[in-house]
Amino acid sequence: MSIKKRYLALIVTLALGAVLGWAVLGGTVAALHYTSSTEFCVSCHTMEQPYQEYQGSVHFSNAKGIRAECSDCHIPPTPVDYVMRKIGASKDVYHEFVTGRIDTPEKYEAHRQEMAETVWARFRENDSATCRSCHTYEAMEQYAQSRDAAQMHRYAQENGETCINCHKGVAHFAPEVELDSSAFDELVAQAQHTPRDAAQVYPVQPMALTALDADQSLGTVQPTTALQVIESDGEQQRTVRLTGYQMKGAEQVLYRALGQRAVIGMLTDAGQKALEASAYEADVYGNEWRSVVLKAKIDQPVLSTLAPVWDYAETLDNVYCSTCHAKIPADHYTVNAWGPVAKSMGARTDISKANLEILTQYFQHHAKDVAHEQE
DSSP: OHHHHHHHHHHHHHHHHHHHHHHHHHHHHHHHHHTTSHHHHTTSGGGHHHHHHHHTSTTTSOTTOOOOOHHHHHSOSSHHHHHHHHHHTHHHHHIIIIIOTTOSHHHHHHHHHHHHHHHHHHHHHTTSHHHHTTOOTTTOOGGGSOHHHHHHHHHHHHTTOOGGGTOTTSSSOOOOOOOOTHHHHHHHHHHTTOOTTOSEEEESSOEEEEOSSSSOEEEEEOTTOOEEEEEEOSSSOEEEEEEEEEETTOTTEEEEETTEEEEEEEEOHHHHHTOEEOOOEEOTTSOEEEEEEEEEEEOSOEESOSHHHHHHHHHHIIIIITTTSOOOOGGGSOHHHHHHHHHHHHTTSOOOHHHHHHHHHHHHHTOTTTGGGGO
């Protein structure tokens, strides 16, 4: 009889343990599920700003009617990573109720870069796992994408890029990185100390070209354009030779090479008349080009090397390009492709016209069809 009682007690104990276990497990799952909901996430005062940004994104509202909730992007789907992310999120609760670290718009902006870098690092560590739970290269219909998007997706797949490298601002505003204006001032300062006997010089900003025998404008020359010095007759005054190419039908524009739409100067009517020109020849597309030479005077600071300009361009790339996506190597596009790409991407930022010109020249000087020239 006692044996039967012990069996019965064991069975009852196991049953109670199972019920309790299921209750604890079920309660834990329910709690994890509830605390992963968008409603719970945005219940904190500090989440009002990111929630407003999210509401303006394609992940909140789109033509397909598919909405990605907070957890879809911020909580990895695998069990271990899921639990670790939930544990790590306890710091958010601490800062919400204890420190008030980002409880005002000003505080939020002050910490936006730090918070973004933390999230981006997490995405890079798990190869953008949450992105890939919805998006895969295999499921993409690249013919339905824009040409540039399809090309970048192929590049990313071939080079092992992860989603977050190019889609940092997809649901929330990317941090605004301030450009140190003193960097350009340093360029100009260096240009003011260029030796008078330099054989070849380069403008650091658009520069006026003046006729040799009169105070008449011949046009302007773009930053980074090579100018051969014929004579130096003053502290900044030089007589220079500009070599380039014209395309028939656009004679006011000077290009760096035949068939390459890298603009190096713009000519006035007087400038066009002052050219020394060769005969036209057709490129592979049937456009007619001719080489030209223009002799003119300049009186503004110039550099004798492009090295500091390219260093400055790298800074511009880091501030205006790499903040939103991974660096795109200059030799990824051709000279002709970089012009419209840089222009279209620059329009999405607050980069100045002068800085965009320097950045475009940098990309075109190092494009894949001229990269060998830099070796």
